[in-house]
Amino acid sequence: MAKLPKPEELFDSIDWTPPETDWMDTPVEFQPGRWCYPAKKKVVEDLGFPNPREWSPADEDWKIPSNWREIVLEGMKERLEKYRSFKLFMDICVRCGACADKCHYFLGSGDPKNMPVLRAELMRSIYKGEFTLPGKIFGRLAGARKLTEEVIKEWFYYYYQCSECRRCSVFCPYGIDTCEVTMMGRELLHLLGININWILEPVRNCVYIGNHLGLQPHTVKENIEYLCWDIEEVTGLKIQPSFNRKGAEILFVAPSGDYFADPGIYTFMGYLVLFEYLGLDYTLSTYASEGGNFGLFTSHEMMQKINAKIYHEAERLGVKFIIGGECGHMWRVKHQYMDTVNGPAPSNLEVPKSPITGTVFEHAKSTKMIHICEFTADLIAHGKLELDPSRNDKYVVTFHDSCNPSRGMGFFEEPRFILKHVCNNFYDMPENTIREKTFCCGSGSGLNTDEFMDMRMRGGLPRANAVEYVHKKHGVNMLACICAIDRAALSTLMQYWVPEVGVCGVHELVANALVFPDEKTGKKKRTLDLRQQPLKPEDEENV
Amino acid sequence: MPTVEFKGKTFEVDEDGFLLGGLDAWCQEWVEYVKQLEGIEELTEEHWKVIKVLQDYYKKNGVAPMVRVLSKVTGFPLKKIYELFPSGPGKGACKMAGLPKPTGCV
Numbered sequence: 001m002a003k004l005p006k007p008e009e010l011f012d013s014i015d016w017t018p019p020e021t022d023w024m025d026t027p028v029e030f031q032p033g034r035w036c037y038p039a040k041k042k043v044v045e046d047l048g049f050p051n052p053r054e055w056s057p058a059d060e061d062w063k064i065p066s067n068w069r070e071i072v073l074e075g076m077k078e079r080l081e082k083y084r085s086f087k088l089f090m091d092i093c094v095r096c097g098a099c100a101d102k103c104h105y106f107l108g109s110g111d112p113k114n115m116p117v118l119r120a121e122l123m124r125s126i127y128k129g130e131f132t133l134p135g136k137i138f139g140r141l142a143g144a145r146k147l148t149e150e151v152i153k154e155w156f157y158y159y160y161q162c163s164e165c166r167r168c169s170v171f172c173p174y175g176i177d178t179c180e181v182t183m184m185g186r187e188l189l190h191l192l193g194i195n196i197n198w199i200l201e202p203v204r205n206c207v208y209i210g211n212h213l214g215l216q217p218h219t220v221k222e223n224i225e226y227l228c229w230d231i232e233e234v235t236g237l238k239i240q241p242s243f244n245r246k247g248a249e250i251l252f253v254a255p256s257g258d259y260f261a262d263p264g265i266y267t268f269m270g271y272l273v274l275f276e277y278l279g280l281d282y283t284l285s286t287y288a289s290e291g292g293n294f295g296l297f298t299s300h301e302m303m304q305k306i307n308a309k310i311y312h313e314a315e316r317l318g319v320k321f322i323i324g325g326e327c328g329h330m331w332r333v334k335h336q337y338m339d340t341v342n343g344p345a346p347s348n349l350e351v352p353k354s355p356i357t358g359t360v361f362e363h364a365k366s367t368k369m370i371h372i373c374e375f376t377a378d379l380i381a382h383g384k385l386e387l388d389p390s391r392n393d394k395y396v397v398t399f400h401d402s403c404n405p406s407r408g409m410g411f412f413e414e415p416r417f418i419l420k421h422v423c424n425n426f427y428d429m430p431e432n433t434i435r436e437k438t439f440c441c442g443s444g445s446g447l448n449t450d451e452f453m454d455m456r457m458r459g460g461l462p463r464a465n466a467v468e469y470v471h472k473k474h475g476v477n478m479l480a481c482i483c484a485i486d487r488a489a490l491s492t493l494m495q496y497w498v499p500e501v502g503v504c505g506v507h508e509l510v511a512n513a514l515v516f517p518d519e520k521t522g523k524k525k526r527t528l529d530l531r532q533q534p535l536k537p538e539d540e541e542n543v
Numbered sequence: 544m545p546t547v548e549f550k551g552k553t554f555e556v557d558e559d560g561f562l563l564g565g566l567d568a569w570c571q572e573w574v575e576y577v578k579q580l581e582g583i584e585e586l587t588e589e590h591w592k593v594i595k596v597l598q599d600y601y602k603k604n605g606v607a608p609m610v611r612v613l614s615k616v617t618g619f620p621l622k623k624i625y626e627l628f629p630s631g632p633g634k635g636a637c638k639m640a641g642l643p644k645p646t647g648c649v
Contacts, residue, residue: 001559215606216604
């Protein structure tokens with residue numbers, strides 16, 4: 001694994017001067033820390049994907065099939081016919097440059113091929129050269145080039161240096177969505193057996209075992225029971241969530257990172273504490289045990305396959321509706337694809353209606369699934385939660401909009417509304433770095449792997465820079481987010497760029513602030529937060 | 544995949560040096576190899592306790608435990624685990640125990 005430079009060294013190395021040569025004449029050079037390991041042979045075999053083999057991007061020979069050219073061109077043709085958006089995005093760019101400096105990977109690397117316009121051009125030039133008449137006749141004069149093995153390597157490098165965050169598309173006057181170009185690039189590479197392990201192994205685990213981390217049913221249950229013991233130590237509550245229970249009103253699905261890794265586990269405890277407070281009739285599933293969907297970063301078909309388990313389980317258990325946890329890309333799948341690719345939703349599902357407030361979530365009429373932040377914000381708006389925001393007083397909080405909930409579904413207000421009720425100190429980051437203009441964590445779309453660390457820290461720099469701004473201005477020391485990749489990736493990012501700032505999920509702070517009846521009457525007193533740290537300075541002595 | 548040779552044994556490892564053959568390929572020499580790699584001066588009973596807990600857990604569950612579970616079962620707080628294995632529970636202890644690297648949102 002490449003050694004990561006110190007933050008100052010990395011910062012000083014960023015150079016936006018373009019190379020002397022034209023982009024078509026500038027060969028791709030694989031830099032250490034900026035590409036991911038290939039998928040293991042066994043993983044590729046298990047998934048039935050093409051060309052399982054041992055290989056490395058560092059090798060000269062990538063061992064791709066001899067008819068690779070035909071395979072890619074046929075794959076491109078098929079996708080140009082199937083996806084109107086792909087054909088449109090190949091045809092319409094006017095090279096205005098509005099997107100150029102909007103990509104976090106370009107800002108952090110200075111590599112012009114990370115400008116979204118050029119990233120798309122890596123594909124567009126082939127489209128022109130192989131599929132359009134002007135390109136075939138005028139070649140390079142028309143911006144066209146031929147498909148070579150060098151192009152395939154360039155695709156691999158740059159389509160796995162795009163986190164599919166869609167920030168560029170917000171600024172494009174035509175709405176060109178580079179993410180969809182990257183998705184096509186990755187799909188085409190899969191046809192040749194070119195892929196990365198950090199995405200495909202979780203996909204394999206999800207398909208065979210049930211979740212990205214490969215936690216078997218008894219492990220899922222045991223992990224969650226461990227978290228319940230921790231909750232008991234902090235709150236005195238004995239929580240016994242049910243698993244795979246038929247007849248429950250609600251199926252709750254969270255990303256598996258939330259019941260495995262720090263600091264996601266505190267978010268998971270937060271969900272459980274809230275549900276206990278409400279006496280909610282819910283169940284967890286060891287089959288639909290993954291909210292996330294690395295299939296989305298693989299192919300349309302794989303996204304569909306992984307997502308299908310949630311409706312299957314909702315039908316089998318006969319629940320009325322589904323609540324989903326704090327996961328980022330999960331919500332892009334739910335919001336944009338679920339009810340079309342795997343719908344219509346099973347007939348036992350009803351339009352989600354909060355059993356506590358009676359609110360009917362009309363916007364989820366089709367999917368039958370709501371975000372836990374919508375559910376909680378509604379509870380707060382109806383005054384159903386007794387909250388003591390001073391319990392979070394040691395934190396000065398800001399909020400990172402995760403790319404997919406924000407740009408993928410316009411989800412801006414609910415988490416902020418919650419945070420402002422459960423904390424006394426909340427400050428947003430500058431306007432051009434939040435909401436639909438939010439900056440990626442630098443590790444999205446399955447790139448949160450260690451060997452990619454140089455690029456992760458570069459790509460995360462714009463986000464870290466905005467955090468540093470509110471840290472210096474307002475003393476912000478906690479970055480809240482609603483995504484499991486974020487909770488893992490931002491922790492590393494903060495450690496590197498702004499080590500004074502921690503990372504948490506929104507429901508961790510909700511549970512800290514939630515006052516149970518026994519606590520209100522003074523029968524019980526809570527002195528610890530979910531991390532088993534003193535809630536307030538005066539609690540130190542009681543710990 | 545790369546291999547490493549140590550005291551007459553050959554081990555197949557992944558890109559980050561985790562043992563590929565799983566617990567079947569795991570042996571005393573592997574432990575000594577990782578000990579040297581990690582810069583651990585002497586292996587104590589506490590190291591072995593962590594290794595044993597990890598391996599038992601892996602046999603039962605097919606994955607490495609949550610850090611929290613490792614702490615609870617061994618009785619060692621995270622800080623202590625870092626003292627024993629300077630690269631931490633994943634890159635240090637799991638590697639020495641012959642477990643694969645975890646993947647996903649971690």
